Every structure is written in C-alpha cells, then in structure tokens.
Amino acid sequence: MNKSELRKQAMTERRLIDPSAIKRLNEQLLQRFSKLDFSAISVLHIFLPIAEKAEPDTFQCINWLKNHHPHIKILVPKADFRTALMTHHEWRGMDYLEKSTFNILEPRSEEVYKGLIDLVVVPLLAFDKCGYRVGYGKGFYDRFLEGSDALKVGLSFFEAVDEISDVDALDVRLDLCITPDKIYYFNT
Numbered sequence: 001m002n003k004s005e006l007r008k009q010a011m012t013e014r015r016l017i018d019p020s021a022i023k024r025l026n027e028q029l030l031q032r033f034s035k036l037d038f039s040a041i042s043v044l045h046i047f048l049p050i051a052e053k054a055e056p057d058t059f060q061c062i063n064w065l066k067n068h069h070p071h072i073k074i075l076v077p078k079a080d081f082r083t084a085l086m087t088h089h090e091w092r093g094m095d096y097l098e099k100s101t102f103n104i105l106e107p108r109s110e111e112v113y114k115g116l117i118d119l120v121v122v123p124l125l126a127f128d129k130c131g132y133r134v135g136y137g138k139g140f141y142d143r144f145l146e147g148s149d150a151l152k153v154g155l156s157f158f159e160a161v162d163e164i165s166d167v168d169a170l171d172v173r174l175d176l177c178i179t180p181d182k183i184y185y186f187n188t
C-alpha cells in the first residue's frame, strides 16, 4: 500500500480501538519501552500525544523516565506549520504546555535546545518491515531526522506492514519500533 492509503487505514483502525483496549496497549508499550537500554542516553526527544488521534500515551514514558532515569534531559517538539520545521524544548512539566494547531500539546517555552540528541521517540501512523514510516504527511520528522545520529525509536499500536510502496529518498528509517507485542530491530 502507498502512504496515503496507509494513513487512512491507520487513522480508521485507531478510531475503532475501544478505550479499555487502548489502556492495555499503552501499558504493554510502556513495559517494552522500559526495557530499552538507557545507560548511554543523556538527551531524549519525545513527541506529546494528540489525544484526539489516539496516539500512544507518551506521558507515561515521560513519567517513567523521570522516576527511573532522572538525569536524562527530556525534549519535546513545537511544530511550525508554515515551515514544516520543529524546534525542541526542555520538558518542564504538564503546567508548561498549551494546545496548538491540530490539538497538539506543545511547550510554552521559547528557549530552544540546539545541542545533540541521543534518542528520538518518533510518532507514526504505519511502518514497514524495513523501518520506513508514514506520518501525517507534512515531513516534519523526515526534516528533523535527516542526517541525525540519534537512535530513532517508533511507537505503534499496530504491527509492521509488509511494504510502503512509495518510499522516497527523503524518508528516514527507524532503528527500532516498539509495538505492544514486540520490538522490531532494523538493520540501518
């Protein structure tokens, strides 16, 4: 299937999961996330979930990290829809968030982080067995991750599809992807 078909399919499938199932899937994702090796990670970037789109609950990952790896600096993105670029800001807690375009929660902070990032938790609608992903189609993460050495970790309620038929040279592959049932490791 191509990106556009996969986007549509994933959005429909997500809408159909009932809330109690979502809760369980999120618990499974956190359980797997917490098994990653964070010993070499100093700076971790993570998206904030768009509740209306039933994205994986990354707040639970942030809380877990704050409790178990308090030295890790956590960054969250702010998206500029005019440029399709993101800026990155240190996580300062729930009180420092506001709802922006398309119900995306974003930090209020104006202070932009420009240093190195060791690990990026990447949002997606679908991914394939090679680690290519499909997002909402604006290319935010492809631009952000172009040339980055960070470990790229996808989070998905669904398993990999066989192939994204219209992958292009600008698409950035994941290094691994966590689903409720397993972790996929890609040879990147």
Ligand SMILES: Nc1nc2c(c(=O)[nH]1)N(C=O)[C@@H](CNc1ccc(C(=O)N[C@@H](CCC(=O)O)C(=O)O)cc1)CN2
Binding pocket: 047, 048, 049, 050, 055, 077, 079, 086, 102, 104, 123, 124, 135, 136, 137, 138, 139, 140, 141
């Ligand atoms: N939680 C989260 N934050 C993220 C992303 C993401 O996938 N998840 N993004 C990942 O890149 C960027 C935002 N990308 C987005 C792009 C479109 C829409 C959206 O709601 N679009 C509308 C209308 C589309 C249109 O009219 O063209 C929609 O789909 O209804 C949302 C986020 C940056 N932040």
Ligand SMILES: Nc1ncnc2c1ncn2[C@@H]1O[C@H](COP(=O)(O)OP(=O)(O)OP(=O)(O)O)[C@@H](O)[C@H]1O
Binding pocket: 003, 123, 133, 134, 135, 136, 137, 138, 139, 140, 141, 142, 143, 146, 170, 171
């Ligand atoms: N590094 C880049 N520089 C310039 N344009 C890019 C880059 N990466 C992607 N694009 C463009 O962005 C558009 C959207 O790309 P694509 O459909 O792969 O988005 P996506 O991965 O679904 O979205 P997102 O990354 O926001 O989750 C395409 O027109 C693509 O050519």
